[in-house]
Amino acid sequence: MELTGATWRKSTRSGTQGDCVEVADNLPGVVGIRDSKDPTGPVLTFSPDSWRAFITHAKGR
Template sequence: MDLTGATWRKSTRSGQGECVEVADNLPGVVGVRDSKDPAGPVLTFDPQTWRAFVTLAKRR
């Protein structure tokens, strides 16, 4: 999966600690990576699946 042009961001709730980063600015894909290993592996999700995950996580 080509993630060229991805804009990575951390949650505003992560503070200054290490966290996951999300890139949701590309059409048809959301990337998730470990902030302390930005050159490492990236999980990818379709936007609908990512929205469902975030919705469920917010309920917790």
């Protein structure tokens, strides 16, 4: 999966120690997820619909 041009961001609720995930949702057809402590490590990818369903479920809505 080509993620060149991905813009990675963390939640505004992340702590100052950086132990969190980063999301790149600016690419067409794919959402990337990575560990903020290992930005050159593996990336999980999801379709935008799958990611939206996950977020909706995680929020309990």
